[in-house]
Amino acid sequence: MIRFLARRVGTMLLTALCLTFIVFFLTNMDARLETLAKTQGSVRMTDAEVQSWIVRNGYDRPILVRYGEWLGVVPGWTREEADGTLRGRCVDHAAVPAEAARFCGVLQGYWGYSTRFNDPVGKVIATRLGATGWLMLWVMIVMVPSALAVGVLAGMREGSRTDRTLSTGAIVTTATPEYVSGVVFIALFASSTVGLSPLLREWGLLDAPVLFQGNARSAIDRITFWNFTLPVMTIALYGMGYIARMTRASMTEVMTQQYIRTARLKGASFASIVLKHALRNALIAPFTVIMLQFPWLLNGVVIVEVLFSYPGFGWTLVEAAGNNDIELLLACAVVAVAVVLTTQLISDVGYVWLNPRIRIS
Numbered sequence: 001m002i003r004f005l006a007r008r009v010g011t012m013l014l015t016a017l018c019l020t021f022i023v024f025f026l027t028n029m030d031a032r033l034e035t036l037a038k039t040q041g042s043v044r045m046t047d048a049e050v051q052s053w054i055v056r057n058g059y060d061r062p063i064l065v066r067y068g069e070w071l072g073v074v075p076g077w078t079r080e081e082a083d084g085t086l087r088g089r090c091v092d093h094a095a096v097p098a099e100a101a102r103f104c105g106v107l108q109g110y111w112g113y114s115t116r117f118n119d120p121v122g123k124v125i126a127t128r129l130g131a132t133g134w135l136m137l138w139v140m141i142v143m144v145p146s147a148l149a150v151g152v153l154a155g156m157r158e159g160s161r162t163d164r165t166l167s168t169g170a171i172v173t174t175a176t177p178e179y180v181s182g183v184v185f186i187a188l189f190a191s192s193t194v195g196l197s198p199l200l201r202e203w204g205l206l207d208a209p210v211l212f213q214g215n216a217r218s219a220i221d222r223i224t225f226w227n228f229t230l231p232v233m234t235i236a237l238y239g240m241g242y243i244a245r246m247t248r249a250s251m252t253e254v255m256t257q258q259y260i261r262t263a264r265l266k267g268a269s270f271a272s273i274v275l276k277h278a279l280r281n282a283l284i285a286p287f288t289v290i291m292l293q294f295p296w297l298l299n300g301v302v303i304v305e306v307l308f309s310y311p312g313f314g315w316t317l318v319e320a321a322g323n324n325d326i327e328l329l330l331a332c333a334v335v336a337v338a339v340v341l342t343t344q345l346i347s348d349v350g351y352v353w354l355n356p357r358i359r360i361s
Contacts, residue, residue: 072105151247
């Protein structure tokens with residue numbers, strides 16, 4: 001197991017380096033640097049002024065050197081201005097420029113400075129990632145138990161009316177993208193002119209203008225049932241169908257195994273057979289799907305966070321891309337890569353725990 005983990009961690013680090021370099025190269029192309037210069041300076045800058053800005057801010061050196069600086073394995077660039085002041089990657093944002101460190105990259109905990117939010121990237125990422133973390137937590141709390149229950153109930157009685165009904169519902173939820181279900185939820189529950197809210201007010205059952213809030217920005221300060229239900233349900237419904245279908249398929253296969261038939265012949269109750277013998281083996285395939293939900297939630301909530309104005313990680317990614325915030329885009333890429341690789345490692349290790357017959361070669 002230790003050798004397996006060491007190999008996987010080494011592969012993860014190599015994969016992370018390759019992926020971050022690709023993102024670094026794409027975000028530091030000449031066209032994006034010119035756009036950044038005009039965003040920070042003026043849209044009327046001439047080509048000579050753009051080139052001067054690029055040189056002045058250290059973007060004129062080879063891509064590998066800048067990537068090494070960003071990682072923190074190459075000393076940060078420095079340059080003395082005409083008035084004698086010293087500028088550089090490590091100097092510009094140091095509390096005391098004269099005491100600035102030589103290395104200031106990701107390995108040293110320095111992620112750069114966000115041109116969109118005018119704050120250190122590390123602070124922005126920590127805040128927005130925390131907001132998305134709460135959203136992911138509540139989505140998983142709602143989605144995973146519901147999906148497993150639906151899949152197990154459908155797989156227990158293959159071909160029955162219950163199986164057909166639950167399977168059809170799972171397919172419908174998976175086939176409906178978030179931007180459709182989110183808009184439908186807003187129209188039904190968060191509109192003061194259409195949907196359920198006007199009816200509930202007319203019947204005297206609702207005092208507020210709407211039943212649920214269609215804008216989740218207030219959830220940043222305080223999460224409530226009324227401002228967090230719609231974004232959570234929008235994401236949970238979309239992912240629930242896929243997990244339920246996988247669970248149903250695994251449960252159906254397990255219920256036909258010989259040891260299940262033996263347990264039935266011994267007179268074990270149906271509930272005991274399902275809970276003690278079938279469920280654990282049936283969870284191996286759904287476990288992988290559940291682990292894959294974490295990177296999907298982190299990167300796939302972009303639509304939902306923008307739709308409900310929830311300033312989390314996905315919303316920040318859109319803002320960084322729309323405003324050509326290179327340092328923030330790179331930080332988002334690092335976080336996304338780390339989450340994907342970590343969840344894959346956890347899912348591989350989880351195989352052994354769920355089924356001891358699986359051996360790591």
